[in-house]
Amino acid sequence: MTSRTQKTVYRKNYTPPSFLANTVDLTFDLDPSQTRVTAKTELIHNPQSKSTDIVLYGEDLELVGILLNGRKLAAGEYALENGLLRITKAPEVTRLEIETLICPDKNTTLMGLYLSNGNFFTQCEAEGFRKITYFPDRPDVMAKYTVTLKANKKQFPVLLSNGNLVEEGALPRGRHYAKWEDPFNKPSYLFAIVAGKLVCQEETFTLASGRKVLLQVWVEKGNLDKTAHAMESLKHSIRWDEERYGLELDLDRFMIVAVGDFNMGAMENKGLNIFNTRYVLANPRIATDVDYANIESVVGHEYFHNWTGNRVTCRDWFQLSLKEGLTVFRDQEFSADRIGTKDGRAVKRIEDVRTLRQHQFPEDAGAMAHPVRPDSYEEINNFYTVTIYEKGAEVVRMYQTLLGREGFRKGMDLYFQRHDGQAVTCSDFLAAMADANKQDLTQFENWYSQAGTPRVKLRTRYNKKAQSLSLTLSQSCPPTPEQAKKRPFLIPFAFGLLDAKGKSMVVNSHDVTVRKKLADAPSGTALVQLTRKSQTITLTGVPEKPVISALRNFSAPVILEYDQSDEELALLLSADPDAFNRWDAGQRLALRHLLRLTHAVQHKEALELPSTLVEAYRSVLANDSLDPAFQALALTLPSEIMIAEEMKEIDPQAIVQARHFMLQTLSHSLQDEWLKTYQTIRIPAPYSPEPDNAGKRSLRNLALSYLMEGDDKKLMQLAVTQYDNADNMTDRMAALTALTHAGNLTSKKMAERCLRHFYREFRLEALVIDKWFALQATSPENGAPEMRKLADHPAFTLKNPNRARSLVFGFCMNNMAQFHATDGSGYDFWAENILELDRINPQIAARLSRALTQYNRFKPELKKRARKTLKHIASRKLSRDTGEIINKILA
Numbered sequence: 001m002t003s004r005t006q007k008t009v010y011r012k013n014y015t016p017p018s019f020l021a022n023t024v025d026l027t028f029d030l031d032p033s034q035t036r037v038t039a040k041t042e043l044i045h046n047p048q049s050k051s052t053d054i055v056l057y058g059e060d061l062e063l064v065g066i067l068l069n070g071r072k073l074a075a076g077e078y079a080l081e082n083g084l085l086r087i088t089k090a091p092e093v094t095r096l097e098i099e100t101l102i103c104p105d106k107n108t109t110l111m112g113l114y115l116s117n118g119n120f121f122t123q124c125e126a127e128g129f130r131k132i133t134y135f136p137d138r139p140d141v142m143a144k145y146t147v148t149l150k151a152n153k154k155q156f157p158v159l160l161s162n163g164n165l166v167e168e169g170a171l172p173r174g175r176h177y178a179k180w181e182d183p184f185n186k187p188s189y190l191f192a193i194v195a196g197k198l199v200c201q202e203e204t205f206t207l208a209s210g211r212k213v214l215l216q217v218w219v220e221k222g223n224l225d226k227t228a229h230a231m232e233s234l235k236h237s238i239r240w241d242e243e244r245y246g247l248e249l250d251l252d253r254f255m256i257v258a259v260g261d262f263n264m265g266a267m268e269n270k271g272l273n274i275f276n277t278r279y280v281l282a283n284p285r286i287a288t289d290v291d292y293a294n295i296e297s298v299v300g301h302e303y304f305h306n307w308t309g310n311r312v313t314c315r316d317w318f319q320l321s322l323k324e325g326l327t328v329f330r331d332q333e334f335s336a337d338r339i340g341t342k343d344g345r346a347v348k349r350i351e352d353v354r355t356l357r358q359h360q361f362p363e364d365a366g367a368m369a370h371p372v373r374p375d376s377y378e379e380i381n382n383f384y385t386v387t388i389y390e391k392g393a394e395v396v397r398m399y400q401t402l403l404g405r406e407g408f409r410k411g412m413d414l415y416f417q418r419h420d421g422q423a424v425t426c427s428d429f430l431a432a433m434a435d436a437n438k439q440d441l442t443q444f445e446n447w448y449s450q451a452g453t454p455r456v457k458l459r460t461r462y463n464k465k466a467q468s469l470s471l472t473l474s475q476s477c478p479p480t481p482e483q484a485k486k487r488p489f490l491i492p493f494a495f496g497l498l499d500a501k502g503k504s505m506v507v508n509s510h511d512v513t514v515r516k517k518l519a520d521a522p523s524g525t526a527l528v529q530l531t532r533k534s535q536t537i538t539l540t541g542v543p544e545k546p547v548i549s550a551l552r553n554f555s556a557p558v559i560l561e562y563d564q565s566d567e568e569l570a571l572l573l574s575a576d577p578d579a580f581n582r583w584d585a586g587q588r589l590a591l592r593h594l595l596r597l598t599h600a601v602q603h604k605e606a607l608e609l610p611s612t613l614v615e616a617y618r619s620v621l622a623n624d625s626l627d628p629a630f631q632a633l634a635l636t637l638p639s640e641i642m643i644a645e646e647m648k649e650i651d652p653q654a655i656v657q658a659r660h661f662m663l664q665t666l667s668h669s670l671q672d673e674w675l676k677t678y679q680t681i682r683i684p685a686p687y688s689p690e691p692d693n694a695g696k697r698s699l700r701n702l703a704l705s706y707l708m709e710g711d712d713k714k715l716m717q718l719a720v721t722q723y724d725n726a727d728n729m730t731d732r733m734a735a736l737t738a739l740t741h742a743g744n745l746t747s748k749k750m751a752e753r754c755l756r757h758f759y760r761e762f763r764l765e766a767l768v769i770d771k772w773f774a775l776q777a778t779s780p781e782n783g784a785p786e787m788r789k790l791a792d793h794p795a796f797t798l799k800n801p802n803r804a805r806s807l808v809f810g811f812c813m814n815n816m817a818q819f820h821a822t823d824g825s826g827y828d829f830w831a832e833n834i835l836e837l838d839r840i841n842p843q844i845a846a847r848l849s850r851a852l853t854q855y856n857r858f859k860p861e862l863k864k865r866a867r868k869t870l871k872h873i874a875s876r877k878l879s880r881d882t883g884e885i886i887n888k889i890l891a
């Protein structure tokens with residue numbers, strides 16, 4: 001691959017490694033201020049490479065010495081510059097022994113070996129192993145690892161690494177050691193160690209095959225009362241992968257470790273998953289229903305990586321979505337299957353599509369847009385994006401939609417049969433799907449190579465005399481950086497027809513497949529494969545003009561352009577047998593009026609809401625045959641970001657005001673219904689996070705938040721009472737959020753008391769204090785001055801990513817009107833934090849930098865002010881991470 005001296009790395013420049021590694025034998029002499037690492041690697045020349053040079057990467061290392069086949073190398077026998085150590089004309093088989101020194105306690109980047117609360121952790125994906133030793137740190141170099149850890153026994157009683165513990169014992173001077181062996185080949189990014197004062201919940205678990213495995217969840221001592229849910233989630237994950245994909249856990253021991261300082265959600269290191277505490281720790285007192293669900297899905301995600309990522313890994317980092325898109329798809333399916341309520345799978349689908357629209361669509365329309373398989377990057381850490389993860393998962397889901405569940409499974413089986421133990425590409429995955437199903441999927445490749453969200457425009461014509469309906473579907477995709485023109489995509493387009501009373505109609509045509517086995521589709525759903533820029537299909541035997549339910553279950557990650565009247569949308573909302581489209585019809589209806597209201601605010605016109613919308617909402621609320629979780633989703637308005645996405649020129653203040661007006665109107669017009677909902681929903685005690693109860697809580701708490709929109713003291717008191725009496729974090733947090741975000745004087749006073757109480761009550765629970773900061777950061781009342789005050793709070797620090805995210809990201813990403821304040825105060829706060837964070841943790845600074853990727857689309861005065869701020873940041877010395885983002889935004 002390319003040396004880090006080059007600014008941009010290109011996919012087309014991929015070359016196979018010159019040497020492959022057989023075995024790696026690592027010894028760590030652990031010490032916080034200076035750790036000694038000895039790496040013995042057996043390298044063998046790769047016949048696929050013309051070069052005979054060994055190329056090793058290294059960063060922030062002090063090189064002590066190198067032995068080559070037992071002989072010490074003199075300084076002139078290797079070249080060391082810009083993070084590359086090169087040994088020219090190396091022997092076919094080369095045993096290298098390299099000794100380096102590193103300083104974990106000075107490492108604030110949380111990559112490589114670092115300390116968190118006095119314990120050692122590593123993070124090696126994507127290129128962190130090179131901060132541990134000089135190594136061919138690229139995913140297509142796979143080897144067997146043996147690891148020996150040595151440390152002071154009192155300070156670091158627990159010593160963990162990948163695979164199996166094969167030896168442990170005492171050493172002189174109060175030290176001890178442990179030796180671990182990982183029986184599987186792996187790339188360096190999956191290497192991990194953990195050392196320190198930790199305790200675990202453990203259990204022996206029997207696999208479907210009858211083999212017994214040891215499962216452990218490791219945490220700091222005070223957190224042993226918060227591991228049960230993660231353990232349960234792990235066991236469910238293991239079962240699910242056996243049942244759905246026939247994939248078994250391949251190790252005798254599987255460990256999860258929680259760490260408070262972590263850049264991402266979690267990491268799939270072989271047999272030793274390391275997790276942000278946020279995705280492990282839960283009990284009713286500190287975790288909400290959403291936290292519980294997130295833990296289950298992240299535990300699943302990391303576990304599923306063991307096959308999709310670890311057994312079969314990526315050839316190079318451009319193929320990142322090969323493992324991430326696939327594994328997100330797998331965790332989404334796992335969670336959907338776990339819900340088990342009537343509309344459970346649809347509820348999960350709705351949440352996932354909401355995430356995609358809220359985060360990925362804007363990314364795909366902005367300066368950082370990139371294909372699911374990027375062509376180039378400056379800093380790979382910047383490509384752990386919603387496009388790679390969530391759009392990547394949609395791409396995988398489309399195979400399943402096109403091939404059916406069974407066809408998809410055949411493709412998966414062939415993929416493992418062909419590639420187990422290899423480092424492969426997205427094209428290899430596509431080939432396995434195509435070959436297993438004897439289909440030509442050549443055009444599907446465009447989903448990997450082209451960025452941007454495709455638009456599908458639908459026009460219909462009904463011919464009463466001929467009783468026929470024609471659908472004309474045309475697709476286009478807007479230009480994205482470096483890709484002006486796009487080729488058509490292969491788009492699976494699912495749809496159905498409803499008559500005027502909302503009953504399903506039969507679809508007859510030679511042009512479409514009516515799939516009985518289409519996953520998650522109600523009967524009567526047809527599937528068309530769009531392949532051209534424009535195509536027309538004709539349906540016959542259509543006795544009346546139907547209402548069309550288009551893009552059922554969101555069969556492709558596209559933006560549908562199809563004009564339907566308020567009445568048609570209301571009909572779909574009440575009657576579509578496809579639950580996803582029922583929800584989507586409501587969203588489209590609300591969005592249309594939110595956009596109209598935003599326009600009215602801008603032009604100082606009177607604000608009004610039509611009764612169609614209010615009545616549509618009333619009937620959703622009154623329909624108790626619906627799943628409460630579904631009702632809650634259907635009654636939640638599209639977010640401010642979703643409104644902004646539809647505007648040519650974004651006016652944040654107008655958007656917030658329009659949305660607020662709609663909330664208030666729905667609050668007043670449906671006050672009796674909200675109150676009834678709030679008072680009649682009964683949830684069995686004691687608290688349990690299972691989906692049935694969680695769904696009821698989410699509807700009940702949505703009702704509460706609508707009730708808070710009116711400035712009524714009696715109603716406010718409901719929230720205070722709920723806050724005081726809550727026996728779980730879901731209800732407590734919901735009440736507090738409703739109070740703080742209601743935005744009137746009465747609620748404000750009440751909120752202040754609760755906020756003070758909340759802090760005192762939970763001051764020892766870091767994850768809850770994160771919530772406390774986030775809640776205030778996203779309050780529409782609070783602007784940059786309040787943020788500065790909060791940043792001065794003794795509990796605040798930028799060094800901990802979760803804490804930085806709660807306050808600074810909370811404000812810059814989720815407080816639209818205040819962050820985009822016309823005086824520029826929000827932007828100044830943003831810039832200061834980027835610059836300060838960039839010196840501590842470039843990855844986190846680069847993430848924060850993304851808050852203005854779409855600055856170009858804001859109204860002129862904001863655009864000007866944003867550009868000035870961006871230029872100011874760009875004028876400073878920046879990390880490669882932050883530099884790439886800021887410069888791409890300005891380009």
Ligand code: PHE
Nearest residue numbers: 125126264266267268302384
């Ligand atoms: N590979 C991890 C996951 O998705 C994410 C991650 C990337 C974590 C880089 C840390 C660093 O499961």
Ligand code: ZN
Nearest residue numbers: 301305324327
């Ligand atoms: Zn992942």
